[in-house]
Amino acid sequence: MASSAVIRRLVTFIVFFAVISVWTTLQLHRDFIIGSNYEAKPASIQARVEHVQDQQPLTIWPGSNHSYYKVFYNRLPKCGSTSVKILIRELKEKNGFKFFEDKDYEIQVLSGRNLSRFAQMVDRLPTPSIYDKHIFYVDFQQFGLDQPVYINLVRDPVEQRISDYYYMRFGRHGENQTAQQRHRRTEKERSQTFDECVFNNLWECNASGAKRFLMTQFFCGQDSICMEPSQAAVEKAKENIRRHYAVVGVLEEFSSFLKVLEMVMPQFFRGAHDTWRGIESQQMEYQKTAKKRPPSVKARTIMRQRLQLDYQVYDFIKDRFHMQKTQLGIVD
């Protein structure tokens, strides 16, 4: 009798254990597929996988302590942000959220009171909402505020520099002179090609120029270590991406970026891909930078070297994005 009781208990235990395992697996699977949803509990959406290059765990989903209703798009210049903004404007009615667009063109570095005031302003915005600004990453937690979840879009650093270079001279197709004048370049500067800029070590292209590690700075943030180029700034940028960015896409795979956003944040980006297909053709022409002259291979090679910190960040982002796509089953 005693032994059959033991067996019964053992069987009960095994069945119980099996049920729990299956349930857990299903839960994980559900969180992964459906629960890519932002409303899911933070703890359950921490999918960690090994990062091939860094041998460090990659957090596909943002960690805890994020406010799941506020998305911060600290957009980089000349990386497709106009397209993303146009798309968000289309989606905000459909998906029922607010979109707060910053009108400031300049990239600002904030410190002290200005930074805390800025964080408080963003914190007070109604939710659910997306806020965008050209600004280096801001750590809200240092002010005891909820961290919004971040998204961003980058592109190949040399391509970004080329696009920025000509944009600062000639603006976009269809833009009029007043808009162009804002870009403040002299006649002489306007006549110089990107190749000349690179080969003559001019300030916009040289190794000590203001934008020599701009991509790194956007993810590194407002700290003093982010103000001078260094490996520490790169590491800090990667750490912030891991911990605080739900999605950082690459412009070269814009359509996948939209699909990932749709799966990770359906409450904001449901229908993004189809909506974009509907408006894409009329947008692309307008957004092209005017008079862009393709630089030589040699100039590209030199710039690639000068931008090697940004390439570390860019390669990290690209690997992470590809891993995220794989996890979500997005193929193209």
Ligand SMILES: *[C@@H]1O[C@H](CO)[C@@H](O)[C@H](O)[C@H]1NC(C)=O
């Ligand atoms: C989340 O915030 C709480 C209180 O602000 C803090 O104690 C905790 O360590 C934070 N957790 C993480 C993972 O950052």
Ligand SMILES: *[C@@H]1O[C@H](CO)[C@@H](O)[C@H](O)[C@H]1NC(C)=O
């Ligand atoms: C705050 O911003 C104002 C205006 O842009 C500037 O003059 C001031 O120096 C800034 N203060 C700090 C502490 O950065």
Ligand SMILES: *[C@@H]1O[C@H](CO)[C@@H](O)[C@H](O)[C@H]1NC(C)=O
């Ligand atoms: C050109 O500039 C004028 C004056 O600022 C403005 O009213 C107009 O809308 C602009 N046109 C375009 C196409 O941007």
Ligand SMILES: *[C@@H]1O[C@H](CO)[C@@H](O)[C@H](O)[C@H]1NC(C)=O
């Ligand atoms: C970059 O250009 C600026 C302005 O012309 C100059 O002062 C600086 O020395 C240059 N730096 C390098 C590394 O060539």
